């Protein structure tokens with residue numbers, strides 16, 4: 001079997017699972033600065049499936065593609081440490097304010113620029129927006145089939161077999177590449193960093209990151225091309241500017257409200273026998289229970 | 291033209307609960323906008339689907355009936371919905387935020403370049419002024435949903451692209467029959483005009499579906515257990531209380547993650563939504579994602595060691611104390627008071 005070209009779509013996201021009180025600013029907007037930026041959890045599940053294909057089919061390469069600010073190169077390095085072969089950071093102010101349609105357009109145009117691919121693997125959803133739209137939308141824009149909520153992907157000759165997790169059971173489907181797959185959180189966790197790969201890619205940098213280094217490592221990057229993380233801007237891909245960023249986003253945020261609770265006049269009770277007995281009596285008498 | 295449209299999920303000739311809920315919501319939006327409510331059902335053996343759909347006040351039902359269209363696969367359903375939307379140009383399109391709706395919705399929205407908002411918890415009609423572009427919009431769909439891990443509530447609009455698409459979870463909207471004898475028009479689509487052979491490249495080879503065994507959605511009393519319950523043993527007390535009160539046990543995600551309760555019973559944004567007569571929150575802090583699934587309960591009791599737990603703010607009765615002490619007393623005094 002010939003090796004496959006797999007592209008993993010991964011996003012760096014603020015860790016919304018551990019939002020403390022200081023994460024919300026007084027005006028009700030989110031203070032991203034205090035939230036740690038992490039590899040979107042389901043994108044790690046996606047990466048694991050890609051690495052399993054690589055284990056299964058020799059000669060397979062895994063490329064991580066991420067769109068985001070310069071610091072998103074961190075998750076490309078994280079992917080390299082775990083077994084990915086290379087990564088592309090798509091970064092440009094022109095992408096700012098993108099909704100899922102504009103994001104998927106930019107990602108799809110980048111994939112077209114990469115050219116050859118067999119399987120695109122995305123996470124089911126990103127924890128900052130919780131939309132689960134970008135995967136299917138990239139698939140639509142590339143005009144390839146999609147299989148969502150994958151738990152297990154195996155290559156069987158010319159075909160790809162996928163076990164899907166639905167809300168009320170599982171379903172197994174077969175499809176041919178090229179194909180887009182989204183992976184769900186119940187799929188196996190991603191393998192940890194590999195010590196050798198960590199040594200190998202420790203100095204992997206994008207060109208912009210290199211410019212900010214205090215020392216001159218030019219020789220290192222000339223000798224070891226794999227240490228340069230590719231960085232694309234809007235000029236490196238063919239795009240219609242109308243479809244990018246804010247102007248390419250049909251959805252607009254009209255209003256953001258902080259979640260505030262208006263306290264009700266609750267009856268306060270202790271755990272004493274009297275209080276609980278009284279409560280149960282009241283509930284029975286008012287026919288709430290019984 | 292420019293009607294409200296609902297994509298109805300069907301399986302085995304039955305329309306999904308979430309679709310009925312959306313039809314009810316769609317009907318009230320259509321009334322407000324003074325337009326018609328249309329629906330589409332795609333599947334196999336749909337002869338009886340009209341009688342399940344029209345009573346919700348559907349004016350036009352489109353059906354695409356073909357053995358190849360069931361079970362759901364993405365591409366043929368996308369092709370049909372996209373072409374139908376191009377022909378009928380709805381202003382609003384609603385789908386369930388189910389594994390089907392969240393697979394189909396984004397694909398359709400990408401094909402039509404129309405905005406889609408996932409997992410809305412509320413849909414309201416309202417106006418909008420774009421000061422920069424000096425444009426005023428009337429009758430937009432406000433798509434309201436928690437965002438950013440539930441820490442904020444966002445109102446999303448799609449001023450310029452149509453249809454305005456939204457997905458909504460099961461249980462969020464209430465279903466209500468408009469008129470059992472409501473008369474709508476049935477339009478049977480000629481499937482061959484809507485799909486091509488290439489749409490059938492993904493093949494389902496195996497399916498294991500299980501109907502849910504628990505019915506917490508319909509239970510009059512729900513005992514919700516959270517991380518504060520502390521152990522599987524204490525969780526058993528909740529089952530005992532549920533049995534005595536004729537209710538069901540639900541759980542927060544933290545309790546499900548701890549392994550004390552099945553995922554099927556998870557209540558909240560990523561679980562089920564319940565509206566019982568009584569919700570007893572046991573050791574639940576009441577994060578917004580949990581509240582999203584229970585705050586419309588008629589009465590809420592909170593049992594929590596922390597007098598300032600956020601859940602207490604929406605509770606009718608606040609018992610400050612340990613679940614392990616309070617729950618056995620509830621069982622005991624309920625029995626005494628009903629004798």
Ligand SMILES: Cc1cc2nc3c(=O)[nH]c(=O)nc-3n(C[C@H](O)[C@H](O)[C@H](O)COP(=O)(O)OP(=O)(O)OC[C@H]3O[C@@H](n4cnc5c(N)ncnc54)[C@H](O)[C@@H]3O)c2cc1C
Pocket residue numbers: 016017130439440515516517518519520541542543544545556557558559560561572573574575576577578579580583593594595596599611612613614
């Ligand atoms: C995208 C997203 C989706 C989510 N979806 C959901 C969802 O659908 N449903 C959901 O529930 N959560 C969901 N969550 C998680 C949610 O944010 C909370 O983490 C979760 O609800 C907390 O569960 P809890 O209240 O049981 O636990 P905790 O927050 O740990 O609260 C435990 C409570 O128990 C009290 N307590 C401790 N000991 C005792 C005792 N002995 N007796 C009485 N009280 C005691 C404590 O004071 C505390 O208030 C989601 C999160 C994210 C980011």
Ligand SMILES: Nc1ncnc2c1ncn2[C@@H]1O[C@H](COP(=O)(O)O)[C@@H](O)[C@H]1O
Pocket residue numbers: 009010011040042043046065066067068100103107121122123124125126127129130131132133134135
């Ligand atoms: N900016 C991005 N760069 C790369 N991949 C992304 C980006 N945004 C979303 N994705 C992919 O699309 C999936 C779904 O994202 P979302 O639609 O935002 O929930 C994520 O799990 C990623 O795999």
